Amino acid sequence: MLPPFELSQPTTLPEALSALAAGDGQPYAGGTILVPDLRGGREKCRRFISLAGLEELRFIGHDDEGTTLGACTTIADIAKDPEMAIAAPALAAAADVFAGAMVRSVATIGGNICCGSPSADMVPALLTLGAEVTLSNSEGKRKIPLSAFYADYKKSVLKPGELLTAVSWKPLRQSASHLFFKLARRKGDAITVTGVSVMMAANDGKCSKVRIALGSVAPTVFRASQAEDMLRGRALTAELIEKAAKAAADQCSPIDDSRASAAYRLQTAQALVRRQLTQAWHQASSV
Numbered sequence: 022m023l024p025p026f027e028l029s030q031p032t033t034l035p036e037a038l039s040a041l042a043a044g045d046g047q048p049y050a051g052g053t054i055l056v057p058d059l060r061g062g063r064e065k066c067r068r069f070i071s072l073a074g075l076e077e078l079r080f081i082g083h084d085d086e087g088t089t090l091g092a093c094t095t096i097a098d099i100a101k102d103p104e105m106a107i108a109a110p111a112l113a114a115a116a117d118v119f120a121g122a123m124v125r126s127v128a129t130i131g132g133n134i135c136c137g138s139p140s141a142d143m144v145p146a147l148l149t150l151g152a153e154v155t156l157s158n159s160e161g162k163r164k165i166p167l168s169a170f171y172a173d174y175k176k177s178v179l180k181p182g183e184l185l186t187a188v189s190w191k192p193l194r195q196s197a198s199h200l201f202f203k204l205a206r207r208k209g210d211a212i213t214v215t216g217v218s219v220m221m222a223a224n225d226g227k228c229s230k231v232r233i234a235l236g237s238v239a240p241t242v243f244r245a246s247q248a249e250d251m252l253r254g255r256a257l258t259a260e261l262i263e264k265a266a267k268a269a270a271d272q273c274s275p276i277d278d279s280r281a282s283a284a285y286r287l288q289t290a291q292a293l294v295r296r297q298l299t300q301a302w303h304q305a306s307s308v
């Protein structure tokens with residue numbers, strides 16, 4: 022049963038930030054994590070500040086400087102955006118395989134980032150875009166790389182009174198490859214067992230830029246930085262890709278749970294990184 026709770030409903034960002042500063046509760050965006058957690062007794066908070074009335078946080082902006090998404094942009098908004106397949110192909114792909122239509126229509130990008138779940142599907146693609154998050158409070162705002170946002174399992178550097186208000190990234194190079202693959206127990210509406218995103222650009226027959234991010238195989242979604250270092254500046258071969266995939270798997274620390282064993286997650290992480298690097302290299306180096 023859903024326990025009783027209080028919900029304040031600000032209609033502007035300054036109102037929401039002053040309610041947060043006054044300690045009037047925790048942000049409530051789409052509620053697709055909060056409601057099941059309240060029902061299941063995992064969420065102890067009983068006072069929430071709804072973000073649903075903050076239209077200024079629900080937008081997608083593309084320009085020459087890159088793309089910015091307001092925190093209350095829903096996953097369905099991202100899936101429907103005609104420019105997303107060019108601005109962030111892996112993010113568009115992640116939105117397409119995210120939950121079912123009902124959840125997608127209310128779940129927000131801000132909630133996906135802030136829940137801190139290692140299986141949050143939008144985060145690997147945002148990490149491979151090199152995205153930054155804007156954190157606002159009643160005094161002002163700061164921007165930090167998304168790669169510096171997570172401290173540990175379901176823990177972030179968000180301070181009390183702060184709200185994630187936007188996520189943004191610079192344009193992808195036109196010839197870059199940007200991929201996401203979600204391995205789950207079935208195709209639709211399932212929590213990710215292993216998620217991998219890769220961004221790669223090539224120049225003069227060499228890999229000039231690469232980012233690799235993995236989900237569901239460690240306490241947080243993370244960048245496989247050792248594997249990236251092995252590839253940057255090199256012409257990729259099957260042997261080098263295999264070594265990088267092994268290095269990425271070595272950075273994983275998965276757990277056994279009802280969806281998969283840790284051993285299966287490790288094996289699939291290596292296989293998916295190998296597969297995505299191979300595909301990304303073919304795409305990026307053939308342009």
Ligand SMILES: Cc1cc2nc3c(=O)[nH]c(=O)nc-3n(C[C@H](O)[C@H](O)[C@H](O)COP(=O)(O)OP(=O)(O)OC[C@H]3O[C@@H](n4cnc5c(N)ncnc54)[C@H](O)[C@@H]3O)c2cc1C
Pocket residue numbers: 047048049050051052053054055056057072092093118119120121124127128129130131132133134135136140141142143179183184185186210211212213
């Ligand atoms: C049936 C079902 C299927 C699902 N499938 C998937 C899936 O395929 N992939 C996936 O990644 N997830 C999935 N989820 C999980 C969930 O839908 C997503 O993580 C979603 O993006 C959470 O967003 P929300 O707006 O609903 O967050 P909420 O539940 O409103 O909030 C989640 C947490 O984030 C905090 N928060 C929210 N917004 C902000 C903000 N702007 N600033 C600071 N803190 C904030 C809240 O205080 C809360 O702690 C599923 C959930 C359900 C119920």
